[in-house]
Amino acid sequence: MLEWASRENAYIIEDDYDSEFRYQGRPIPSLKALDKKEKVIYLGTFSKSFLPAARLSYIVLPSKLADEFQETLGRYSQSASPIIQKAMFLFMKEGFFERHIRKMKKVYQEKHKTLISAIKTHFGNDMEIIGEKAGLHILMKTDRHAQDLIHKAEKLGVKVYPVSDFWLEPHKSSSSIVMAGFGGLSEAEIEEGISILRKAWLSSSKQER
Secondary structure, three states: OOHHHHHHHOOOOOOOOOOOOOOOOOOOHHHHHHOOOOEEEEEEEEEOOOOOOOOOEEEEEHHHHHHHHHHHOOOOOOOOOOHHHHHHHHHHOHHHHHHHHHHHHHHHHHHHHHHHHHHHHHHHHHOOOOOOOOOEEEEEEEEHHHHHHHHHHHOOOOEEEEHHOOOOOOHOOOOEEEEEEOOOHHHHHHHHHHHHHHHHHHHHHHHHH
């Protein structure tokens, strides 16, 4: 991709969402870290790694674009509080953010283990898990229509999501995959949620028959 960007004089927009939370294998470097010719525009946010209420995100621009950005949008009024920005700067400068990430990674890793274990316990081989190595959500692939499972789960109080919400062309997305998040749930809530999801899945199965 970097070779293509250099050859075509193009830019790659890299949204490194949730990159801090990887539970299996060695960390994967961002494209920006490998970018020698300044062809990557790097985006990130502190909403998942630190504090959603702070509403802080950031962009790392190639030097050429940084100058253009400053000239064109330097006086643009944005909503993030300067006080919060300064506090975050000091928090990172003093090394507290790095310690916070290490702590939160352990917390999320335990939740992640609980989620994977609960799915295997309640679904066995009836549910394929996709993307379980990192992040704060996973994908679950069934042999049935996902939208039906989503509706039945919601009626029972469990919220899972269609992947079509995140596709540029939703009609091309898989109809058998649902997305489940776990970041804001306790381990007990995760266990209960997957148990309820199983009931919804069984309900869907019986109706199809």
